[in-house]
Amino acid sequence: MLIVGIAGGTGSGKTTVVNKVMGCFQKDEVALLPQDSYYKDNSHLPLEERQKLNFDHPDAIEWQLLIDHLTAVRQGLPINQPIYSYLTCTRSVETIRIEPRKVVVVEGILVLTQKEVRDLLDIKVFVDADADDRLSRVIRRDIQERGRSAEVVLNRYEKTVKPMHLDFIEPSKRYADLIIPQGGDNTVGIEVLSILIREHLST
Numbered sequence: 001m002l003i004v005g006i007a008g009g010t011g012s013g014k015t016t017v018v019n020k021v022m023g024c025f026q027k028d029e030v031a032l033l034p035q036d037s038y039y040k041d042n043s044h045l046p047l048e049e050r051q052k053l054n055f056d057h058p059d060a061i062e063w064q065l066l067i068d069h070l071t072a073v074r075q076g077l078p079i080n081q082p083i084y085s086y087l088t089c090t091r092s093v094e095t096i097r098i099e100p101r102k103v104v105v106v107e108g109i110l111v112l113t114q115k116e117v118r119d120l121l122d123i124k125v126f127v128d129a130d131a132d133d134r135l136s137r138v139i140r141r142d143i144q145e146r147g148r149s150a151e152v153v154l155n156r157y158e159k160t161v162k163p164m165h166l167d168f169i170e171p172s173k174r175y176a177d178l179i180i181p182q183g184g185d186n187t188v189g190i191e192v193l194s195i196l197i198r199e200h201l202s203t
Contacts (some may be wrong), residue, residue, distance in 0.1 A: 001074055002200040003104045003120055004193075007111040007172060008127030009165045010056065011137035013183015017127050017190055018107045024194045029201060031073070031101040035108020038066045039084045041091035050089035056164035058110050063117065066106075070120045073100045086146045103197050109165075112172035123196060126176035129183050131162075 008014045022030050040062050042050045054060060069079040080095035111117060112124055135157060142148040148156075173179065178196075180189035 001076075001100065001102060001104065002122045002197065003070060003074065003106065004123045004125065004197065005111045005117065005121040006105060006107045006125045006127060007109060007113075007169070007176070008183070009129065009131075009134050009169050010109055010161050011134035011141065012127045012129040013137070013185070014107055014109070014127045016184025017125075017180060017186075017193075018105055020184060020190050021194050021197065022105065025103070025197070025201070029101060030103040030105060030197070031098050033066070033069065033073075033081060033098065033104060033106045035061065035066070035106065035111055036086075037082045037084050037096075038062050039089075039091070043088075043090040045089075047088070053089065054160045054164065056109065056160050056168075058113050058168060061108075061110060063114055067116050067120065069098075070104070070106065070117070073098065073104055074120065076100045102201055109169055110172075112175045113168050118175055123193075124175055124177045125193060126173045126179045127183050128173070128179055128181045133183075 006014055006018055018032065022032065038061050039055065040060060042053060065082070069081065072079050078097055078099050081098050083092040083094055083096060085092060106117070106121070112126065118124060138157060138161065139150060139153050142153045143150060178189070178193060180186050180193070
């Protein structure tokens with residue numbers, strides 16, 4: 001089994017890279033574990049407090065559960081991946097059953113910040129992008145997909161997204177085996193990663 005970790009700043013184009021890479025393979029060849037599914041359940045807090053949480057800090061993630069799940073799939077066992085809602089900032093009672101595949105992709109902004117997670121990765125990837133490009137993508141995404149106003153998005157960017165990027169995400173780039181600048185627009189980087197995965201699948 002090959003476990004690939006794909007990290008990078010918010011709005012860097014990670015999801016686009018993941019989608020393009022996974023599009024090169026059959027659905028039964030590659031499994032995806034989004035880091036966002038492992039946000040801690042905050043249903044015990046009022047909605048107003050939940051919406052103020054810092055989701056870009058490593059403490060927001062239930063890392064042990066992700067580690068347990070990666071260990072399980074490495075051993076050939078299925079897992080029940082959590083489902084997290086950005087609208088309610090809570091974890092659903094439902095889960096998604098993930099079967100072990102020859103390749104497992106773990107994607108998220110903080111994936112490379114945790115040594116215990118890095119130790120489980122065979123290939124570590126960092127998707128890089130200019131801050132201005134990331135901000136414009138974050139504004140569009142959070143308005144369209146997460147129901148936030150432009151003002152809320154900008155305030156969150158200044159108070160949490162930018163400082164957390166500088167404190168945790170950017171420093172984690174040094175652990176990457178492969179850096180893909182310009183996110184999903186970097187066809188060469190995506191092809192290189194796809195070739196590495198394809199070579200593993202052929203063995």
